[in-house]
Amino acid sequence: MGKPFYLRICGVGGQGSVHLAGTLAAAAVREGISVSVIDRPRSAMRLGPITCDLCLGQEGFAPFIVPGEADAVLGQEPLDGVLNAAYYLKKGGTLVLQSEATPSIGEAVACGMDERRTAWKEKMLRWGCQVVEADASAITGTGRNYYMLGVFLRACPWFPISAAAVEEELAGQAKNLQCLREGMRAAV
Amino acid sequence: MQIPIMQANAAGSVLAYGYEAVARGALEADVKVVSGFPGTPSTGALEALASVAGERGIHVEWATNERVALETAWGAAMDGQRAMCTMNHLGMNVVMDALKYCANYGVTGGMVVFVGDDVGANTSAIESDSRVLACSADVPVLTPCSAEEARRMTRRAFSLSEELGCPVVVRSVCQLMMARTLVDVEVPETVSRPSDFAPNPRRVVMFEPGTMAAVTIHRFLHENLSRAGGLLEEQGYDAAFPGPGSTGIIACGVSYPLVKAAMVRCGVEAPVLKLSVMNPLNERLITGFAASLDRILVFEEGEAYAEEKIQAILGRSRLPASVLGRLSGELPFGGELFVGEIESALRAVYKGERWKAADAAAQDRLFERDLTLCGGCGHMGLFYALRKAMEEVNGGRYLAFSDAGCAFMGILAPAKSITSATNMGGGISFACGAADAGSEVPVFALCGDGGFLHGGVSALAGAVFNRSNIVAVLLDNAALGNTGLQPTGCTGRNAVGQEVPRVDLEGLCRSLGIVHQQTVDPLRLEDTMAAIKTALKAPKPAVIIARQPCVLNRLKAEKQAGHPVRTAAVDPAACRRCGKCGELYCTAIVREGKEAVPSIRADLCSACGMCVELCSGGAIGIKEV
Numbered sequence: 001m002g003k004p005f006y007l008r009i010c011g012v013g014g015q016g017s018v019h020l021a022g023t024l025a026a027a028a029v030r031e032g033i034s035v036s037v038i039d040r041p042r043s044a045m046r047l048g049p050i051t052c053d054l055c056l057g058q059e060g061f062a063p064f065i066v067p068g069e070a071d072a073v074l075g076q077e078p079l080d081g082v083l084n085a086a087y088y089l090k091k092g093g094t095l096v097l098q099s100e101a102t103p104s105i106g107e108a109v110a111c112g113m114d115e116r117r118t119a120w121k122e123k124m125l126r127w128g129c130q131v132v133e134a135d136a137s138a139i140t141g142t143g144r145n146y147y148m149l150g151v152f153l154r155a156c157p158w159f160p161i162s163a164a165a166v167e168e169e170l171a172g173q174a175k176n177l178q179c180l181r182e183g184m185r186a187a188v
Numbered sequence: 189m190q191i192p193i194m195q196a197n198a199a200g201s202v203l204a205y206g207y208e209a210v211a212r213g214a215l216e217a218d219v220k221v222v223s224g225f226p227g228t229p230s231t232g233a234l235e236a237l238a239s240v241a242g243e244r245g246i247h248v249e250w251a252t253n254e255r256v257a258l259e260t261a262w263g264a265a266m267d268g269q270r271a272m273c274t275m276n277h278l279g280m281n282v283v284m285d286a287l288k289y290c291a292n293y294g295v296t297g298g299m300v301v302f303v304g305d306d307v308g309a310n311t312s313a314i315e316s317d318s319r320v321l322a323c324s325a326d327v328p329v330l331t332p333c334s335a336e337e338a339r340r341m342t343r344r345a346f347s348l349s350e351e352l353g354c355p356v357v358v359r360s361v362c363q364l365m366m367a368r369t370l371v372d373v374e375v376p377e378t379v380s381r382p383s384d385f386a387p388n389p390r391r392v393v394m395f396e397p398g399t400m401a402a403v404t405i406h407r408f409l410h411e412n413l414s415r416a417g418g419l420l421e422e423q424g425y426d427a428a429f430p431g432p433g434s435t436g437i438i439a440c441g442v443s444y445p446l447v448k449a450a451m452v453r454c455g456v457e458a459p460v461l462k463l464s465v466m467n468p469l470n471e472r473l474i475t476g477f478a479a480s481l482d483r484i485l486v487f488e489e490g491e492a493y494a495e496e497k498i499q500a501i502l503g504r505s506r507l508p509a510s511v512l513g514r515l516s517g518e519l520p521f522g523g524e525l526f527v528g529e530i531e532s533a534l535r536a537v538y539k540g541e542r543w544k545a546a547d548a549a550a551q552d553r554l555f556e557r558d559l560t561l562c563g564g565c566g567h568m569g570l571f572y573a574l575r576k577a578m579e580e581v582n583g584g585r586y587l588a589f590s591d592a593g594c595a596f597m598g599i600l601a602p603a604k605s606i607t608s609a610t611n612m613g614g615g616i617s618f619a620c621g622a623a624d625a626g627s628e629v630p631v632f633a634l635c636g637d638g639g640f641l642h643g644g645v646s647a648l649a650g651a652v653f654n655r656s657n658i659v660a661v662l663l664d665n666a667a668l669g670n671t672g673l674q675p676t677g678c679t680g681r682n683a684v685g686q687e688v689p690r691v692d693l694e695g696l697c698r699s700l701g702i703v704h705q706q707t708v709d710p711l712r713l714e715d716t717m718a719a720i721k722t723a724l725k726a727p728k729p730a731v732i733i734a735r736q737p738c739v740l741n742r743l744k745a746e747k748q749a750g751h752p753v754r755t756a757a758v759d760p761a762a763c764r765r766c767g768k769c770g771e772l773y774c775t776a777i778v779r780e781g782k783e784a785v786p787s788i789r790a791d792l793c794s795a796c797g798m799c800v801e802l803c804s805g806g807a808i809g810i811k812e813v
Contacts, residue, residue, distance in 0.1 A: 012557065025368055029203050038367040041228075042311060046562040046740070046792070047775050061334060061442075062449035062527045063367040080557060102792070105560040105602065105775050140813065141753070 001033055001160045004058040006065045010084045011076030012102055014046040016145035020074075021052035023176075024149075027165040028056055038063035047102065049080055056160050072159070074152050076145060077102045078133075082120035085129065094130045096152045097121075098144065100137040130155070134186060136179075143179035146170070150183020194240045196373045206365035209335040210302055210358065211236035213342025214272050215244065216376040217298065221264035222248045223257040225642075226671035227276025228311040229365035230304030234274045234683065235674075241684045244376075250674050250683045253612070253642040254279030255286050258301065262290045262355070265299035268384040270346045277305040278592075278611065280318040284325065291325045291354050292405050296386055298346030299355040301327075307361045307489045308524035311670075313592060313609070315522060317490030319466050322357040326409035328416040329357045329467035330425070331441035335364065335371045337425070337464065343374075344423060352416050354409070359466070361489045363524055364442040417468040425464040428477045431457050435537060436481045436509075438463060438474075438498065440488035443525055447487050450530040456538045463494065471501050478502055478509045485537055486513035489525055512537060561597050563776035564794030566710040566736030567663055571598050571605035572772055572798070573716035574632065574661075581721060582629060587622050590634035591615040591644065594669040594738075598634065603773045606634060613643025620647065620656040620729075630724055633660045637678040638668040641691065645700075651729040652701040659723045659730045662693055663710075667738040697731045705731040711796050739794050753813040754795035760785045762807035769799040769808065 007024075011017045021037045028035035036055045042048040053065045067087050072094040075081015078101050085095045101117065124131055134151040136144040153163050163184065170177040193204035193212050204212070211233040214222065224234040234248060241248040247264075251257035254275040264271035275283065280303050287301065303322070309315040322329045330345060332338035338360060345356040420426075436459040439447040444462045451457070461477045463469065478484055478498075486495040495513040502509055512518045518533050519525070535541040561568045578586040588606040590598055591614050598606035610618050619633035635644040640662050648660055668674040675681050677691035697705050704726030708719045716734065723730040737745075747753075756776070763785045769777050776792035777799060779785075788799070790813050800808045 022368065025203055029370065034370075035203075036367055036369045038363070040310060040362075040366070042559060047557070048559050049557045060449045060452075061367075061369065061445035063363065063369075064526050066526070066528045066531075102789075103775070103778060104557040105773055 001057040005056040005160050006070045007054040007056070007072050007074065007159070008065055008070045008084055008088050009052040009054065009074045009076070010080050011050060011145075012046070012080065013041065013048040013050055015076045016142065017050050017052050017076060020145045020149055021054055023166065023169050024054055024161060027161045027169045030168060031161060031165045033057055033160055034059070036061060036063045047104065051084065072096070072152070072156050074148060076148055079117045079120070082117060082124060085124055086120060089124075089129055092128050092130075094132070094156045095124055096132045096134070096148065096155050098148050099133045099135045132187070134183070136183070139179055139182075141175075143175050146176040146179040147183035147186070150180040150185075151187040154184050154187030189239060191236050191239050193371060193373060194236050197375070199372070199374055201370045201372050203368055204335065204371045205232055205368050206335040206338055206360060207232040207304065208236045209339040209371045210342045210360070210365075212371065212373055213339040214300065214346070215240065216339070216374055217270055217343045217346040218377045218379050219272050219346065220246060220269040220381075221261060221271040222246060222274070223251045223260035223271075224274030225251055225254040225257050225279050226668055226674045227279055228304065228306050228671065229360070229362045230274045230276045230302060231671055231674070232365075233302055233304075238683045248683050250676075252677060254282040258283045258286045258290065261299055261301075262286070262295065265295035265297040265349075265355070266385055268297045268381050268386070270298040270381070272300045272302055274302045274304075276312070277303060277316045277318050278312060278314060279303070280321050281316070284321055287322075287325045287327070287355070291327050291409060292402070294353040295349060295355060296353070296384070297381060298349040300342060300345045300349060301355050301357045302342070303357060303359045304365050305359060305361045305490060307363075310362055313596070317493060318357070318359050319493045320491055322359065323467045323493070326406070326413060327354050327357055327467070328352070328413065328420065328465070329359055330420075331359050331464055331466050332364065333441055333444040333462065333464055335367070335369050338364065339371055339373070341425065341464070348416065348419060351419060352412050354412060361442060361524070363446075363489070413468045417465070417470060420465045421470060421473075426470050426473055427462050428473060429460045429462070431459040433458050434480070434482040436461065436477060436484045438477070438484055438486045438494065440464070440466065440486070440494050443487040443489060443530075446525060446527050446530055450527050450534055453527070454531050454534050454539070456534045458538070466494065469494065469497050469501065474498060474501050475505045475507060478507050481509045483510050483512055483537070485518060485533065486511060487519070487525060487530060488513075492521075558600060559597060560600065560773070560775055561594065562739050562794070563774050563792045564711075564739040564796030564798070565594070566665055566734060566739070567594055567597065568772060568774060569710035569713055569716060569736070569796075569798055570634075570661065570663060570734045571603055573710065573713050573720060575603070575605050576713075577717040577720040578630070581724060585629045586632060587619070587627055587629055588632040588634055589615045589618040589622065591636065591639035592670070593636040593639050594665070595634045595636050595639070595663050596670070613639045613647060615639065616644050616647035616651060616658070616660055619658045619660070620651050620654065623657040624654070631658045633658050635660065635662055636668075637662065637664040637666060637693070638676040640693070641677050645696065648697070648702075648729065648731075649700050655728070657728045659720070659728070659732065661732045661734055664693060664733055664735040665738040666690075667741055669738045669740070673738060673741060693733050697733075702729065702731045703727045705733065707733040707735055710734040710736050711798055713798060713801050739796065743794055754810055755790040755793040755813050756788045756795055756797070756799055756808050757811050758786055758788060759807045759809070762805050764805040764807070766804045768802045768804055772798055772802065774799065
């Protein structure tokens with residue numbers, strides 16, 4: 001591949017961001033693309049913020065994406081996604097958001113989350129970023145992360161890892177594969 | 189769970205975390221005993237070795253604390269076997285007493301201390317640099333620059349330890365350990381080493397009366413370090429790369445690849461010295477590198493450890509080069525070094541550009557999501573009961589101190605259930621101090637089962653014979669939840685999944701001389717409040733054991749057993765909008781506005797029943813999803 005591609009996956013503990021990043025890294029290896037991925041969890045508990053930076057086609061080792069240089073942000077929680085994009089996404093980059101919010105406990109108590117989310121999203125659009133929202137809440141149990149990956153693969157066709165390679169990595173994970181395909185269909 | 193890099197039996201490349209590369213290095217060196225205490229970013233190394241313990245014949249265990257882990261590994265190494273202990277930077281503080289004894293007495297089998305420093309305090313309450321402590325124990329310290337070097341270095345560290353007769357520390361940081369990259373693997377060694385607890389002359393001479401043996405051994409350790417320097421130089425971990433100009437760069441450990449990337453980004457070319465051996469520093473290489481330079485910019489993760497030592501080396505050698513880094517203000521103290529920051533420093537030093545500070549406010553916003561307890565956590569019930577009981581008994585005035593772990597969450601807004609939190613096992617002695625100082629309000633100590641066995645037991649024993657006026661609450665969730673659900677002595681299962689007897693906390697407290705103790709289920713709020721009120725009137729120190737398995741383990745077990753998924757749900761018609769369910773501060777309970785009927789997120793609810801108990805109108809029930 002030519003230029004490196006930088007993807008930040010973000011969400012909260014329990015949403016499967018680390019699993020998703022691992023699958024993409026393995027798919028990159030399968031396709032012969034140099035890869036590093038770094039997890040940044042804040043704690044093992046559910047709902048703690050987590051980010052995974054995926055660097056594809058980069059020479060050398062510098063695992064964290066430099067602010068303002070992410071080609072895409074995949075936010076599995078809308079507010080966390082927008083906050084990460086505001087700092088890390090490059091101008092003209094792609095932001096894919098799972099639309100169902102998971103409030104932090106402070107926000108749940110203050111009941112003030114929606115206003116902030118809308119304000120940030122408008123800012124992203126002003127910067128010329130492509131914002132794609134998808135609702136994965138219809139999926140019960142696990143698999144929302146792969147649904148969102150399916151949406152992302154359709155929304156970002158220049159992503160260097162092919163859908164076929166991701167599907168190969170998911171062989172034996174029927175639910176995740178099904179969710180990935182549903183996400184790709186939904187994005188169409 | 190199978191971990192690919194641990195399964196590989198032939199040479200090749202495997203995608204792996206940095207900590208898995210460390211584990212692979214230990215596996216390739218034929219390690220026989222591994223003992224550790226969890227802490228980011230070291231935890232996964234022991235878990236990786238546990239995944240192959242049975243098939244490879246390795247004894248792998250979670251110890252009750254880091255000191256126990258080190259002593260266990262040391263015992264195995266004295267028996268002629270290769271052994272490793274693992275911990276994070278906080279654990280390094282705990283092991284120092286034992287590590288110094290170990291360094292002085294020596295080892296026969298190879299012994300590696302793997303310490304992962306959470307520089308940047310991503311999941312830790314404190315940031316610190318283990319190189320400083322390890323150096324004070326006079327043992328070699330290696331800091332790999334890549335996962336591949338971490339594997340090779342760990343493997344070599346065992347044989348180096350045997351050649352030197354002392355433990356070797358391998359220290360790394362999150363930026364390397366939590367990253368996944370391709371790592372080369374080699375075929376593991378298989379060497380039969382007889383069990384032979386040979387008397388070590390150093391150990392024997394230590395206690396000869398009338399000698400200055402300890403001082404002699406201390407001198408020997410320094411001579412040994414010089415020998416280590418020679419042996420390590422042969423490995424080529426440190427290397428100088430020529431470049432133009434009179435301002436050079438020294439990059440330590442993982443800073444080396446980051447500096448290389450930053451140099452490309454900003455078009456800086458300069459002489460570079462890569463240093464991976466942190467103790468002893470290679471003086472010959474450093475002075476040779478510095479001889480023709482005016483300035484040297486030092487990059488390292490953590491304290492200005494190398495920067496200070498390099499300054500001293502250049503001073504002793506009467507070399508004029510000035511050393512730049514954290515001490516001179518070119519780099520900020522604290523936090524991880526990212527490529528962007530390194531680039532800013534390079535631009536400032538090489539191109540005279542203004543230092544461009546990272547946007548701290550934007551960074552902070554990324555982490556403004558409050559850390560909180562999982563929905564249905566027993567700790568949540570205990571915190572609620574504590575707040576409510578103390579409101580009723582003493583107008584909400586009380587002091588409560590916890591140790592690290594999930595109980596730590598009690599300190600956070602919006603609930604703010606506890607006063608302060610400290611190190612593992614430290615909450616009890618902290619509370620004793622507050623009570624002994626004459627606190628005018630009731631004093632509680634909160635301690636998880638992991639923290640209690642880590643260091644809390646000795647504190648509670650002290651509380652008994654010093655008659656401390658405290659109520660100790662042992663939050664027994666049968667797991668080290670905060671670090672990823674590792675088992676404790678209260679779990680009934682060990683690191684390799686064997687069923688083992690649980691520590692009898694009630695019996696243990698009785699044997700310490702606790703007169704009043706009561707066991708409760710913290711999900712039963714009224715019962716827990718009653719237990720707190722009773723304990724306040726009972727002889728002190730009193731103990732409450734709040735026992736409820738970690739909710740994540742409970743949900744996992746229910747799923748494996750095929751139980752239906754259940755959730756609490758609100759009947760809007762019956763809801764009185766009293767807001768009582770909101771006083772739990774459970775993340776599964778969401779309201780759109782202050783006066784709105786709450787709703788419960790099925791994906792976050794664990795059907796614990798606490799909100800059902802609190803609901804004044806009987807509007808909340810449990811249903812299958």
